[in-house]
Amino acid sequence: HRGYLLDKDIDEEGLNFKNQLDYVSKYRMVLDYFDAYAIALTATPALHTTDIFGKPIYTYSYREAVIDGYLIDHDPPLIIRTTLNEEGIAWQAGERPKVFDAESNTVIELDELEDELQIDIAGFNRQVLTENFNRTVVKQLVQVLDPDGDEKTLIFAATDEHADRIVQYLKEEFRAEGILVADDAIQKITGKSYNPQEQLTRFKNEKYPTIAVTVDLLTTGIDVPAICNIVFMRRVKSRILYEQMLGRATRRCDTIKKEVFRIYDAVRLYEALEEYTSMKPVVANPNLNFSKLVEELPLIESNERASQQIEQLVAKLQRKKHRMRTEHLQDFQLYSGGETVESLLASLLERPVADSIQRITALPRLWAFLDTLKISTDRVYVSEHEDTLIAMEPGYGLASRPEDYLNNFTTFLKENQNRITALNLVVTRPAELTRLALKDLLMTLAQAGYEARNVKTALKAVRNEDIGADIISIIRTLAIGSTLESHEVRIKRAVNKVRALTNWNKVQQKWIDRFEKQLLAECVLQLEDLNQSPFSDAGGVEVLNKVFDDKLPLIIQAINQQLYQA
Incomplete structure (x- = not known):
């Protein structure tokens, strides 16, 4: 699961001056405490898992569970394209952007910008509040969601406040369409909600709410079989977290005859996902504060390693500098003996290592001040930029159009017909095809990016009709030109x-x-x-x-x- 961290890597020289307990995962310490066999079962295999438990002895993937009929498949994600999520939000040099300050609960107009300020979709509803983008997306969702139906919808928002706004916009836009919505049909369910556990129970067992808006509370660990729609209005960089979110909709729900679930992507999520990697950083340090970095400096023996420590401290100060306000900068000069942040940073990088160490260790009150300085990050830009819907269309990975996707699939079939045994059976001797061979073929196609449902959706889009053909018929049609007819x-x-x-x-x-x-x-x-x-x-x-x-x-x-x- 995601609830633990890896051990931190400590370089060989660091053994001389670092506390090794800072580098040991607390999760690992608990496991090592008990003298017993450790058996792990996970739905999200990652480096965390293999690092502690070793390589898996058995795997059963989501794709296999779909093919075997235990879980539900999804259609290709429907990408909601708007002007702002394609181009981002920009203020030109000379403009005066507005920011919302949560501490004072006011909107403040900043000074004129010296340079252009650009915020892309990853920062929407975190770095910048953009009502026009949210309303444009919500207006499209209102056309496809039913707040009074049997299907449930789960919407992932960026922040708790963003979730509140989505609930508000949904209710307003449904009313604008003349659709009567019960007040409890659309609800926010987050850790800040009143009695979130009771809300979760109602979401699972009762008719209302049919549409739930959450941040992280519903990403894992809940089982609501009636969820048929997943909506992303926040960026997710981790493929593991993304798959956990999708997992909320994979359960079968025979009582409502659930055959498929749908994904609505308003934040161009596919291009943001990071592929899983087993690479570790060379040195993964725990979150050391300024005082700890300074305390370790005199214990370091080599100039090269001491220089790295100084660079780490400088980088930490650079990050903090960008969020410091006028009153913080004044306090900084008080504790630094009159130096500004910029002058101190410059001098530390220009001096010889020994001089920098002497200067750094002479300022203990400054580093203690910086460690205790908690800078609010609740100030976000307020965008009044107009937004318009461009299209809502299925996403086919690298292929932007269904025609391209089918052409790529046809090429794949012809290039691999003699390499993949089950594919060769489908094309040349389909009467001999077994359930196991078909399952292997479907898994192979999915790994290559050609899930059966995506292929069917692309074919339907190209032909502008739903023929209802199964994957066997589609493969034979694309590979050898046989007549395409419905499965039934x-x-x-x-x-x-x-x-x-x-x-x-x-x-x-x-x-x-x-x-x-x-x-x-x-x-x-x-x-x-x-x-x-x-x-x-x-x-x-x-x-x-x-x-x-x-x-x-x-x-x-x-x-x-x-x-x-x-």
Whole structure:
């Protein structure tokens, strides 16, 4: 899970002057305390996991669970494109931007800018308040969400205040559309909510709320099967956290006949995601304060390592400088003996290492002041820039258009037809395709970026109609040009031809009907499948073969042959 940190790496020279306990993960310390075998089960494998427990001995992925029918798949994310999330928010040199100061609860106009100020989508609703962007997105959401339906919606906001505004805008825009919304149909559920646990229980078990807006409270650890819509109005850089958020909507919900869930992306999330990496930083330091860095300086033996320590202290001061206000800068000069932040930084970098150490260690009150200085970050820009909707369209990864996505998929099929065994079976001998081979193929396609549902969605967009074809038919059409027809039509035609072969008795007809039903659900039916659920309860192959007068293998073979004949 995400609730623990890695051990910190300490360089060899640091062993001489650093406290090694500062570098040991508290999570690791707890595990090491008990003399017992440690067994880990995680839904979010990461470097944290393998660093402590070693490589996994077994994995079962989300994609496998979808293919096996335990979890629900999603359509390609619907990207909400607006002028502001494409171009960002900018103030030109000479303009006077406004900021909201949470401490005084007022909007303040700043001095004229010397340079252009640009804030991209990652800073929306954190660094800058932008009502026009939020309203533009909400107006689009109002067109696709039903606040009184059975489906639940989960919206991820950037901050608690942002969540409040989204709730307000949703209620206002639904009313503007003439849609009556119960007051408790749309709610904020965050750690700052009154009794959030009770709200969570209601979100899961009761009709209202149908739309919940959260920040981090609902990213993990809740199970609300009726969630059918996930909306991102905040950036997420971690792919693990992103997948945890999506996990809120993957549960099956047969009571509302949930077949798929939808993702609405208003913050161009795909381009922000960081791929998982097993690379560690060369030196991962714990969060040392100024006084600790200064305390360690005289203990360092080499000039090179001491120079690195000074650079770390300077970088820390540089970061703090940008958030210091006039009164803080005045106090800084008081504790530094009259030096400004800029002059002290310059002198520390220009002096010889020994002189810098002497100067730094002579200012203990300054470093103590900086450690205790808590600078409010509640001042954010207020944008009045206009925003307009450009489009809401499916995202296909690197391919921006469905046509490009299908062309790339066709190229992939033709290049790999003779390399991937299951793909070769689909193209050349589809009647021999097994459930296991199909599962392997679907996993391979997903790893290459071609999930079956995404392919179907792209095909529907290109042809402007929903043919209802399964992935087997789509592959054969794109690879060898076979006629594309719906999954249901193809299967019913094949089974009807088998029904017409002879005069079946009523029991045999019943089982042929069940074969058809299974094919409609699974795409594939081979003899060995009859020893699995739902046929195993009736005795499997041994019993069914007697029902069909020892001709069961021929009947299954005939059905499979007819499936791929026009």
